[in-house]
Amino acid sequence: MxxxxxxxxxxxxxxxxxxxxxxxxxxxxxxxxxxxxxxxxxxxxxxxxxxxxxxxxxxxxxxxxxxxxxxxxxxxxxxxxxxxxxxxxxxxxxxxxxxxxxxxxxxxxxxxxxxxxxxxxxxxxxxxxxxxxxxxxxxxxxxxxxxxxxxxxxxxxxxxxxxxxxxxxxxxxxxxxxxxxxxxDLRFEERWTVVDVRTSLPVRCWEGVEQICDPRQPATFMRVGDDRYRWEFRLENGPEPDDERLRELIAPWVDRTRPADFEVLRQARYTFRxxxxxxxxxxxxxxxxxxxxxxxxxxxxxxxxxxxxxxxxxxxxxxxxxxxxxxxxxxxxxxxxxxxxxxxxxxxxxxxxxxxxxxxxxxxxxxxxxxxxLRTPGLGTAAARDFSPALAAGPLVRRRTHGAGRRLVGRHCPQPWVTAHGHRTRLDDLLGSSFAIVTAPPPSPTVQAIANALGARTLHTTGLGDDGRLTTWLREGRADAVILRPDRVVMDVVPSGGRDFTATAAWAPLLRSARTPLPSRRTTPAGPLRSPAP
Missing domain, CATH: 3.50.50.60 (FAD/NAD(P)-binding domain)
Structure with a gap:
């Protein structure tokens, strides 16, 4: 520093x-x-x-x-x-x-x-x-x-x-x-007490987060570390729980009647908004x-x-x-x-x-x-996937009118382990911090020109040692190649079946200006970046 x-x-x-x-x-x-x-x-x-x-x-x-x-x-x-x-x-x-x-x-x-x-x-x-x-x-x-x-x-x-x-x-x-x-204001405001504990006592624990859906005494419980636990209780009225009240609240998870280490690291009241x-x-x-x-x-x-x-x-x-x-x-x-x-x-x-x-x-x-x-079959799995839905169409998320690639655009590229130069590494560590193009077939001249203009690394999925995961991902998304943003969101696709870019993409003029060239491995075409016709 x-x-x-x-x-x-x-x-x-x-x-x-x-x-x-x-x-x-x-x-x-x-x-x-x-x-x-x-x-x-x-x-x-x-x-x-x-x-x-x-x-x-x-x-x-x-x-x-x-x-x-x-x-x-x-x-x-x-x-x-x-x-x-x-x-x-x-x-x-x-x-x-x-x-x-x-x-x-x-x-x-x-x-x-x-x-x-x-x-x-x-x-x-x-x-x-x-x-x-x-x-x-x-x-x-x-x-x-x-x-x-x-x-x-x-x-x-x-x-x-x-x-x-x-x-x-x-x-x-x-x-x-x-x-x-x-x-x-999105109309949610409740006062909760958060209790962080370190203890050597046996704790009845699922190794995940538990939410107690009880309007009289809602609570949250989770194991944070080897001997660290957190409870959260909605206690709208009255003072903070004393030691006896806390013993009652955590009784479903841990029995504190035996003498043992039980250290309250923090007990604080918060307003959740x-x-x-x-x-x-x-x-x-x-x-x-x-x-x-x-x-x-x-x-x-x-x-x-x-x-x-x-x-x-x-x-x-x-x-x-x-x-x-x-x-x-x-x-x-x-x-x-x-x-x-x-x-x-x-x-x-x-x-x-x-x-x-x-x-x-x-x-x-x-x-x-x-x-x-909540008892609907499959809801839990669907909700787990829904924390990060696809980005909506916009200048940096190109939605095409046809179906090819629609499942991929706006979503993150998966990150498997891959082999490069004889070493196992995570995909992002191989791609670096800028744009990237991941392609199944050899890149067309159009795709290579875009890679040059973006300063993007082009990665062929053949022989990556990822058990064909990226190739399968592209095939199931009906794409030959994808353009990845630096945050690894799919910005655009090359549809499968030999089709290519046919029009200027909305993202092109945003990513470079004519007055400041982008770094590239080959000569960058002069003027603003465009998706050239095949």
Missing amino acids: TAHHDPTHVSVLIVGAGPVGVTAALLLARRGVRTVVLERHHDVYPLPRAVAADDEVRRILQAAGVQEEFAAIARPARGLRLLDARHRVLAEFPRTAQGAHGFPQTSMFDQPELERILRRALARAPECDLRGGVEVVAVEQTDDGPVRVTYRDDAGEHLVRADAVLGCDGANSLTRDAIGAVWE ARVADRWRLGRVFLLGDAAHLTPPFIGQGLCAGLRDACNLTWKLARVLRQGGDERLLDTYESERKPHVRHVIRLAVAMGWAMTGGQDSAAAIRRGVLGTV
Whole structure:
């Protein structure tokens, strides 16, 4: 981590050094973008908060360069169960040990441990400068100049100008206020008590997350580590539970009548809310994570959503700042992420209703309907797939009128283990951090020209040592080849059967400008990138 004294101008300034802000800095660093990260605290927040990550998020951590370290602290989980008041199973949402992204579909972890891993990686990155113990007091976006950020430390006030600012400063975001964004309330608000425990006592545990769907006493339980557990209880009225009341609450899982180690690491009351900011961007100022959206924790997607924000935005921002991408490319951040966030929040709210039924006059009816729905065969498997649906059609997601490739566009490419130069590696580590083209037949001249213009690596699926997984994926999607974005979402396809690109793609003018050439392995055609006719 470099130490320079209050430069007057930086490429990207990040407000907040939580997991979202630091991950964004690491992803930008891997694309050569320098960042300054400003954080109120000198060290990571020591108490546990987020505890779950899905396989897509583990793939993002892989892209940030911390996957191996994260794997050492992660514990795979079997999924989610909904139980009734007598702890009988209402529904099960299974998560597999190997998801499409190449990792367990659900992993439990301790957030302070993750944050320490991210901070160590940040310290190794010369492109990143973390300044702790500072307070950001103003973020000002001018019409025709850099963003002005004022912060205060022990030495006084400082002004930094930045080409872009990422507001990763949480639910009480100053950055959100600075761009004039306000909350849209999605009508869920409940007060819950969260209890984190370390114990050597035997705990009755399913090795997944359990949601108790009891409107009188809804609860959540999960095992976080070898001897770490979390309970969450809705306790609307009265004081925080004392030791005797806590003993009663956790009795279905653990018997505390015997003397043994039982350490309460944290007991805190939280208000779970469902909210989305009405705008996520003003000029070159962006909102990420809890600054942009709040979700109840019932499906474990709060932190996951913030890391998806970082993954979606950083490659686009790097493209604009370093490779001549069109400014309109940045508009796709909110248009792609906000629908997904709304989808996830609705799932979380639905899970909350399943647990509590709500508290209004329609609660009993809603509980009855949800109880019937939850017993629908196959619902659990479908819901497990639905945490990350395909992106809707847009400038960077080209939907074709015919059926070929429609199942692939807007979705992530799977990540199998592959063999390259005699070594086994994950697909993304082979492809690198930019665009890629994965093709079954030899690439046509058109496809090769696009690869050259994008600076994309072309990967032939033959002989990869992946048991034909990518070839099968392309064949089932009725595609000969796919163009992968840096976040590994399929941007466009070459339909199977010898058909090729026949028109200018909407993504072409966004990804490069005529004034700044893209790096490529061959000569890049002059002028804006287009999909040439075959």
